[in-house]
Amino acid sequence: MSSRSSLGALALACSLITSLAMPRSAEAAAAQCLVPGTWARADGAGPQPIEGGTLLAAMAQRAVVLLGEQHDDMDHHRWQLQTLAALHAQRPHMVIGFEMFPRRVQPVLDRWVAGELTEAEFLAQSEWGKVWSMPAELYLPLFHFARLNRIPMLALNVDAKLTRAIADQGWAGVPEAEREGVGQAAAALPAYEDFLFEIHGQHAAARGKPTAAAARSEAGFRNFVDSQLAWDRAMAEALLAGRQRHAGADGQLPLAVAIMGNGHVRFGHGVAHQLRALGEEGIGQLMPVGADTGCAELGAGLADAVFAVPVARMSAPPPPRLGVALEEHANGVRIAEITRGSLAERSGLKTDDIVTEAAGAPVKRPLHLVAAVRGQPAGTWLPLKIRRGDQALEVVVRFPPER
Missing domain, CATH: 2.30.42.10 (PDZ domain)
Structure with a gap:
């Protein structure tokens, strides 16, 4: 795969892996089993209702809780804010990690939480328009929640040029000095590689290339997998380092809540897998899904629990896209x-x-x-x-x- 193709695959994946990436069949749509505005366990044969207070009380005792999202869905961010507030009420000693920020802007996040920056200054100095291609309005309520409650914010990501370099050259092709301190990722679980291969195939189809021509052994796909693993590993490492950095005077570690795309959360294949490889087992995984999601789409182990986001019946048409x-x-x-x-x-x-x-x-x-x-x-x-x-x-x- 050429440099241009590698970069395009990575860019497309940024949008594709935030969703469940599961086909909606007529049968699945008909077999809906979620009640809008409620929680359901998604770690068994099928989703089972669970009382929100009981669930979140248990989640508050974990070391790390991952909150998924589809980046451009405002209701997903409203759910994240609601869940953050509930967890904070039970465990105020907390840090919040954000996929949206590369590590190099951590000092800006610190100054924002300390109340030293205006909103405009924060967005400018964190280079929001450069580091994340989504409107800031989607995330500002989360940022203000952290500032209001003086909750440390963690920059979980690495610079985009690193993930692009890995997508182009593979992990081994990037000099250690240019890896931003990120360690060697644990190998992808087979199911995660299957998922990434599907995403890679969708990219090939979008570019007019037959997916049958793609092979898992091709350098382009292997490099693509390396880039995703490094992305997951970087965020896992940053979460654990952030917990240590903000330990209390008594040595107690805070709850780390992470805001990230669904693709890094689903089935525990992404960040959770890398956390376990680093020795952390106290992980919670929560995801928002549309209340019209069919039972067949909520596979066993998708997350510890899902929240059924009500479907907007009078929603505006989707925004135009260039493609x-x-x-x-x-x-x-x-x-x-x-x-x-x-x-x-x-x-x-x-x-x-x-x-x-x-x-x-x-x-x-x-x-x-x-x-x-x-x-x-x-x-x-x-x-x-x-x-x-x-x-x-x-x-x-x-x-x-x-x-």
Whole structure:
């Protein structure tokens, strides 16, 4: 796999592995077994109702509790805030880890929790628009909860350039001095590798390549697995290090609650597997799922418990998407990958185009282009200025009307 393909696979995986990635069959949809607004155990043959207070009291006694999410679902973040508050009420000695931040911005998180930064200063100094491609509004209630209660925030992630380097060269191909102190990850569980192979195949299909051509032995897939394992390992190490760093005067370690994508939580294959390899067994795993999720989709061991998020019956249509994977570039934002049949492809955009402006406003980070696209009303046009090699071009993206 080329550098470009590796980067695109990693970028696509960032969005794909946050969801359950389980097919919805008509039979599964019909066999719904969750009650909106309630908890259910998901560690047996089928989901069983459980009283929330009893569950969270038990979770508060664990060393680490992982709270999953689909990054762009506001209700998932509301659930996280609700769960954080319940856990904090029972065990105030707590730290909160965030997948969204690389370790290098830890001092900024410390100053935010100490009340030394305004919200705008915090987002600017933590480089939110660079390190995470989701609107800050989704996460601000969580950040304010930590600040309000003076709960230490942990930056769990590594710099994106490290995960990209591993996706391109494999773990062994990255010099130890450039690994940000991350240790060798425990080997992937077979089921996790199966899951990652499926994600890798979806990426290949999106790029118009037949999945049958892919092989688990190919360097591209092996490097992709290495990048995911290093990602999980980095967060596991940061959680345990954060617990030690914030031990009480009596030596008691705090409860570490982690905010991260579902793909790192589901079935204990990701961060939990790496935590166990590091010797930590006191792990809780909780996930939000749609209340319309079918029983067949809630496999044994998915999590310790799931919370049934009510389905919004009057929800707005999903925001428009170009269908691209983006990277930062010195002159704007580079299009690393384009999904076949996407709005980007239909508009004439090409891989390696550098987007410099959107609707007359400069595009310096991926978040700028994402915001311009998501804010575009149906049936309107969005002019983009791009660089294609030595050419300066203008491409007009025509958004389809509402149906």
